[in-house]
Amino acid sequence: MDDVSWKTAVESRLDFLQRENLDLKAALKNILRENENIRSEFEAMKNILRKHVQDTDEKCNRNMKKSANKEIHTSVEDEFGIDPERDGQRVARIVPPSTSTISSIAFYSYLSKNSGPITAHHTLVYDVSHINRGNGYNKNDGIFIAPVSGVYVFHFSVCIGGSAYASFEILVNGEVIGAVNEESHTGMGYREGSNLVVTFANSGDHVFIRTQRSTIGYVFSNDMCKTSFSGWFLTN
Structure with a gap:
């Protein structure tokens, strides 16, 4: 191979490598962009999950408190025939206090x-x-x-x-x-x-x-x- 041909071959190879390098840089840039998007989506999902857990805990606490208040209310009403949510007024019982005849x-x-x-x-x-x-x-x-x-x-x-x-x-x-x-x-x-x-x-x-x-x-x-x-x- 003469000098001209060798030089042409080397330049062609270098040109190919440069283009491939540019393509790799572009691909890396896209990968970094996608990674950032995934990170953002992950943070968003984590926030949503955290909010869901907090809402669930608050709902459970409210239900437990409501259930406890209902049990107290029922106990007071069964014991004294009084509804504490009606200013102490005596209310009729729907269910008799005893099942004996x-x-x-x-x-x-x-x-x-x-x-x-x-x-x-x-x-x-x-x-x-x-x-x-x-x-x-x-x-x-x-x-x-x-x-x-x-x-x-x-x-x-x-x-x-x-x-x-x-x-x-x-x-x-x-x-x-x-x-x-x-x-x-x-x-x-x-x-x-x-x-x-x-x-x-x-x-x-x-x-x-x-x-x-x-x-x-x-x-x-x-x-x-x-x-x-x-x-x-x-x-x-």
């Missing part, structure tokens, strides 16, 4: 025969139990024992005839809460008196009927009239 407590009993005279402070034993839902009444001793705490209604009656007098009283654990008396004279036929009381009784309280004083004549309980004792659960 306390509303089925009821009894009705009466004397199976005429009796008398009866001494003072004698507990009446109504030996015929017509109904005794909840098994609170005992026909063997005449005492009703409250199965659950709550408000109860009690009714008791006395039937006499001829020349007679009788006075009965109802007691809760020995405390008199009501009374009835009736008087009749010869030729008046049957005379019947009764009383109804509403009272609160705790679970296990004893409720019974007794004479206030000695009766005069007979206390009747037959097909014509019944000397009876009854009661039922009203509300808690």
Whole structure:
């Protein structure tokens, strides 16, 4: 190869290398630009993720606080029947506080025969139990024992005839809460008196009927009239 040809070949090679170098620089520049874009996108994604995590934490905290407040609210309302968000006003309950069938407590009993005279402070034993839902009444001793705490209604009656007098009283654990008396004279036929009381009784309280004083004549309980004792659960 002569000098001219060699020089031409070298210049051509150098020119090729220069162009390739320029292309590599351009490619490197593009790579650096893309790397910067990726870095920017990564930072943006990181910020978005950080914001999402913060929002999620705040939402969880709000929900936990709301749930805790709701539990406190429910506990207060269940315990006292009061909605704390309504200025302490009493509100109706949608769900009863107990699932037990306390509303089925009821009894009705009466004397199976005429009796008398009866001494003072004698507990009446109504030996015929017509109904005794909840098994609170005992026909063997005449005492009703409250199965659950709550408000109860009690009714008791006395039937006499001829020349007679009788006075009965109802007691809760020995405390008199009501009374009835009736008087009749010869030729008046049957005379019947009764009383109804509403009272609160705790679970296990004893409720019974007794004479206030000695009766005069007979206390009747037959097909014509019944000397009876009854009661039922009203509300808690």
